[in-house]
Amino acid sequence: MAMILHAISTHKNAFKTLIAAEYSGVKIELSKSFEMGISNQTPEFLKMNPIGKVPVLETPDGPIFESNAIARYVTKLQPENPLYGTSLYDYGCIEQWIDFATTEIDVNIGRWYLPRIGFAQYLPPAEEAAISSLKRALGALNTHLASNTYLVGHGVSLADIIMTCNLSYGFKQIMTKSFTSEFPHVERYFWTMVNQPKFHKVLGDVKQVDSVPPVASKKPVQAKESAKPKPKDEPKKEAKKEDVKPKEVEEEEDAPKPKAKNPLDLLPPSKMILDEWKRLYSNTKTNFREVAVKGFWDMYDPEGYSLWFCNYKYNDENTVSFVTLNKVKGLWLFRGKEVPQFVLDECYDMELYEWTKVDISDEAQKERVSQMIEDAEPFEGEALLDAKCFK
Numbered sequence: 017m018a019m020i021l022h023a024i025s026t027h028k029n030a031f032k033t034l035i036a037a038e039y040s041g042v043k044i045e046l047s048k049s050f051e052m053g054i055s056n057q058t059p060e061f062l063k064m065n066p067i068g069k070v071p072v073l074e075t076p077d078g079p080i081f082e083s084n085a086i087a088r089y090v091t092k093l094q095p096e097n098p099l100y101g102t103s104l105y106d107y108g109c110i111e112q113w114i115d116f117a118t119t120e121i122d123v124n125i126g127r128w129y130l131p132r133i134g135f136a137q138y139l140p141p142a143e144e145a146a147i148s149s150l151k152r153a154l155g156a157l158n159t160h161l162a163s164n165t166y167l168v169g170h171g172v173s174l175a176d177i178i179m180t181c182n183l184s185y186g187f188k189q190i191m192t193k194s195f196t197s198e199f200p201h202v203e204r205y206f207w208t209m210v211n212q213p214k215f216h217k218v219l220g221d222v223k224q225v226d227s228v229p230p231v232a233s234k235k236p237v238q239a240k241e242s243a244k245p246k247p248k249d250e251p252k253k254e255a256k257k258e259d260v261k262p263k264e265v266e267e268e269e270d271a272p273k274p275k276a277k278n279p280l281d282l283l284p285p286s287k288m289i290l291d292e293w294k295r296l297y298s299n300t301k302t303n304f305r306e307v308a309v310k311g312f313w314d315m316y317d318p319e320g321y322s323l324w325f326c327n328y329k330y331n332d333e334n335t336v337s338f339v340t341l342n343k344v345k346g347l348w349l350f351r352g353k354e355v356p357q358f359v360l361d362e363c364y365d366m367e368l369y370e371w372t373k374v375d376i377s378d379e380a381q382k383e384r385v386s387q388m389i390e391d392a393e394p395f396e397g398e399a400l401l402d403a404k405c406f407k
């Protein structure tokens with residue numbers, strides 16, 4: 017009788033067991049009614065895994081959680097399974113590569129990817145450290161695979177299954193071709209493995225991600241039909257390239273979804289490095305006009321970016337200043353020469369503002385931009401009730 021695997025059917029952690037089962041002649045069925053966030057919170061499920069995580073395998077002797085443990089168990093169901101090699105030393109090396117695939121590859125892919133999609137706090141130095149650790153691990157793996165077809169011995173082992181599943185997470189979500197091309201033996205290994213018939217049966221066609229996912233906005237997602245937004249936090253925003261709705265998380269959800277290419281990634285590169293100006297803005301404590309505002313104009317690239325004034329259309333309704341901030345005005349910096357189409361499509365409140373492209377050949381408009389960056393007061397003859405810069 018088939019054993020039941022409670023899992024996200026499109027997740028690498030389920031794939032490990034399903035591929036091991038294919039190689040080991042073990043029958044596994046995915047729990048058909050499984051719904052992430054619901055099924056794994058029931059008292060019955062928590063009896064199987066007290067922290068409510070998937071995957072969990074129901075065996076005739078009781079449940080097992082942790083994806084590597086489940087894959088090991090399934091492999092051991094076949095006596096003398098070649099997936100575990102042919103000697104004790106092979107066995108040791110297979111376990112070594114399983115741990116390496118988990119702690120050096122998978123963990124670092126997650127540290128890079130999850131903050132970008134909003135599942136953890138995004139901190140640039142932490143991302144740098146994750147990428148550097150991942151590169152170190154991939155470098156070592158690349159060297160090993162330069163003279164080895166498989167991780168251990170001359171055939172597929174459980175280490176290859178777990179390594180390939182973990183790599184597939186990276187290849188599908190964040191490791192672009194320009195990233196992986198530094199590790200040609202890893203690439204060759206990965207594409208060879210995913211095209212083995214028993215892998216392919218479980219993984220299907222694997223497609224490498226085209227671009228690194230942009231950092232997800234922390235803005236709460238509001239429904240289109242929700243009441244007119246409080247413009248309180250809207251007036252002065254710096255729209256950055258990454259300022260888009262969190263991407264669908266294929267790995268965290270049930271059904272795989274095709275990923276849309278971010279059109280901004282197709283624009284010619286810009287010489288303006290937004291982070292550099294953000295750092296300058298944040299670190300300037302005195303002489304703001306001479307340092308941060310001047311720095312902005314020195315860095316501004318009108319070929320790669322555009323500036324837009326926005327004016328709230330319904331300022332006459334904003335009569336209670338502490339609720340709405342009356343006279344809402346703002347300045348946005350967009351990547352590209354126009355307001356990106358997806359921003360118009362996805363930001364429910366765009367239509368509440370009038371948008372005017374800044375003509376930087378007009379000194380008066382440039383001065384208005386400078387004043388807005390500076391939070392100059394009085395602004396256009398009026399005191400500021402509040403001013404914010406959203407970096």
Ligand SMILES: N[C@@H](CCC(=O)N[C@@H](CS)C(=O)NCC(=O)O)C(=O)O
Pocket residue numbers: 027029056067068069070071081082083084267268
């Ligand atoms: N180390 C575990 C990780 C399991 C895990 O993080 N599962 C996620 C889905 S990918 C989960 O169930 N999350 C639900 C939660 O955190 O409550 C394994 O390899 O099985």
